[in-house]
Amino acid sequence: MHVHEGLAVQFEAQRDHLRAVAYRMLGSLDEADDAVQLAWLRADRADRGEIENLSAWLTTVVARVCLDMLRNRRTRAEQPLTNATDALVEQRGGTEPEHEAVLAESVGLALLVVLQRLTPAERVAFVLHDMFAVPFDEIATVVGRSTVASKKLASRARSRVRGVAAIDEVDLARHHAVVEAFLIASRGGDLNTLVTLLAPDVVRRADRFAVPAATATDVHGARAVSEETRMFAHRARSAEVALVNGTPGIVVAPGGRLVVVLRVTIEHDRITEIEVIGDPRRLGTLDLGTGRN
Template sequence: MAGDEELARRFEERRGRLRAVAYRMLGSLGEAEDAVQETWLRLSRTGADGIDDLSAWLTTVVSRICLDMLRSRAARREDPYGHEVPQRPDDRAGAAPEEEALLADAVGVALLVVLDTLSPLERVAFVLHDLFAVPFDRVAAVLDRSQPAAKKLASRARHKVRGVPGAPEPDLARQRAVVEAFLAAARGGDLAALLDVLAPDVVRRADPAVLPPGVPAELRGARAVARGTVALRGRARFAAPALVDGRVGAVVAPHGRLLCVLRIGVRDGRVRSYEVIAAPERLRRLRLAVLDTPTGPGRAEDRA
């Protein structure tokens, strides 16, 4: 009994890290908790005898479980795009939405959205190496691939996560400042602030599926667009800046699940146009990336 208690204590000391790894791999708090629990069950069945590095062993096991879950999700062909209530069918009903929202904000809403566009192997390789500094020999073992193949998967994922900016860095910084001011005004329902950041002849277009009944798909003029934006301010709290087709836009993703994308046109320090894209087939064609390169404890020389 004392041995069982000691094993449980050692596992609990590592539970937080295991959950952090699983959440970034799966993007779902309920699924992450399930993966961690399955990891404990496997440890309790095998015991710690013969395990030289328990932390490394647990990380490997939870990663393989997550990889299997990602592959199962892909096999079911779940479409993560454009759902009004973006919830996976295997999410546990008991998962606290407040906790998941805080966790999504801490990880980064845009990063979770972009991670969802990676293949299972790319996602696991990127999360393990770039976010948690797991050496490539262990990443390769998790993926059942050679080290060169694991490095290639992580590199491919990294390029997708970073994206290809369509403007020089100073231009992107200016775009981002305008987009962030627009999102802040939208979240606060601040009509005056919206009128300040919107160009007088601004145009807003939206996929009808994302609009309430009777709301026109196109609005023209700063006052009409500002009112329309205020009317939908509930969704703005889930919005985060992101790179959309190489320009600064935003993703709207409750708990990290993509609902729609804002493709925003900025000129002369104001929003000249924005389009709300929610149709799944249109979302799939967008190139989404994070604005801030995710950082982890991995060494830069390992990221080639």
């Protein structure tokens, strides 16, 4: 077999793995495919005689490509101010590739959202070490830092991904359970369960980026909020519980792209207020975490 053909066969055997690495770093399946293709071009030009472990070498090549793409993205600062409602309607209508949505859910929507807030080097170090067990000495060659500095990058990223709780562990677990139950009931349109999870005088507040123009910015009462929640069940299918400013809330992120955050206030194990935030400027100021170690 020709040397080039042999490399192509070996590369194809690694494609799914490389795509998984790139997707977690970039949060976009299209960009992940571009990164993998660039990695192939570099592999095809490399001196294969110096490569001992092709899989490990290709992983670092893809990581370097992703790091460059993340840095370029940050330099351009391309963050379109898309109305959250339009984005959700677009996603529900099927323009978001179904396989990317499934992939995002398998990785974790909250994790993808939080990863986007890391620096490029932090994101690469965290993904390589914590998600793919790449040794720090290899990570150091990718990010251009020492091994010790690479460990610090991953540690800092890990702390930011986890987030810092603003309440004690007992209340955190209880509040998380309430929000999780609310999200499950929202997905299933379970009106009775929704009503029981909400305080009788609950208030749902929203900015104009988060709801359609004809929808009230404030809704009062457990029944009214529950009925509205059923109307927006499609949002819950692209949502996940996360830490929002230190307490359990909900991120709505179709395909891993943050469009809406729900800040949830809980008293006596019932939800007393839901603030729905879709304004991109406000979303950028929120402290988000997965709440998981």
